[in-house]
Amino acid sequence: MNIFKKLSIRAALGLISSEHRELVRLLRANKIMSAGFDTKYGHIAIPVNSRSIIESFLAGEYFGSVALQSFLNHKTKSRRLLNIGANVGTSARMIACSEKYQKIYCFEPDPNNFRLLQANFLNNNAVSLHNVAVGAENGQLSLNLNPLSVGRHSFKTDFGLGAIDVSIVRLDDFIADNEPFDLFMDVEGWEIEVLRGATSSMRNCNLFALEWNGQLHSREERLAMIELVRSAGFTKMSDLNTSEHDLEIDDLEKLSGQRDVVFLRK
Known part of the structure; x- marks a missing residue:
């Protein structure tokens, strides 16, 4: 060029x-x-x-760096990370460069995003790439495409602009051992379905961060999310972008906008 x-x-x-x-x-x-x-x-x-x-x-800034650095600052015993909704790998790249984890598993269902994800981690053996989505049941589902923002494809919102069929896996089937792990998730309102397919494995998760989009959930879904998080053993929640480090998990019920949060154990 x-x-x-x-x-x-x-x-x-x-x-x-x-x-x-x-x-x-x-x-x-x-x-x-x-x-x-x-x-x-x-x-x-x-x-x-x-x-x-x-x-x-x-603008000379790294996308999401404030939330990512806040996440990395939390102590953990885990040496592997699951990045669900990895997109093209911007978050995974910063996390990988921190060398905090020995292995990072990236899950991205959109084939176009996945091709760039592969290019961005070419010859990086510490990062394992999986062209699948994660959910409550194994199988196939239609992913609604948002061509104006490839990070906003959704299983919940139909943009009226087409969809593709993608494969779904359960975390309980993917994680076959008791080795601890951390979880970093950005799935546009699909987080409840991810956790429903991970009721056993989440007991081995030490840190759990996600982009919470409260506006995409009904009150019943927010209460279900609270119950799933609590049943996995998490007791505290912090905002990754502000100094609000003492949020209660029950605050999810009233968080109606977008927030980057991390769930912690005692």
Whole structure:
């Protein structure tokens, strides 16, 4: 790619915040599906319709770094991490570079995201990649696509823009031993189904972090989430982006927006 085209693409990416839809269409029409960024954690390829990630990188910030660093600051005995809803691997890359875990397992059902995930972890034997979703039952489900944000595909919300069938696995079937692990999850309101398929294995989970989207859940679902978290043995909850480190698990019932939280044991 010549220097003029590189500069043109970067200028276009810089306008994403104001003209996102049209720029995504323009870049895709020119067969530009992803953009590469040199970050403090190495080179990362990002889909052009990953607005929030691109805005962060263009601003010289690493996407999600505050929540990720807060998560990494928590002590744990686990040497392996499960990253469910790994997308293209931005979170997993920062976690892997911390060398806190000997093994990271990434789960990402969308095949396009998964191809970039593979590229971003090429020849990295410490990261194991799985092109599947995680849920309550093994099988197949339709994943609703959000082409304007590849990190917002959803099993719960139908955007009216198509869907693909993806494979589902249960954590209780994937984790066959009693070795402790930590869990980092971003699944757009699907977290209850993930936990329903992990009632046995979650007893070995020391740290459990997720992006909570309370607006995607009914009150009954929020109460079900509270019960699942408590039954797994977690007793405390902290916000990963603020100083609110003393939230109660019962606060999930009233957290209606998006929050990055971590669940802790005593």
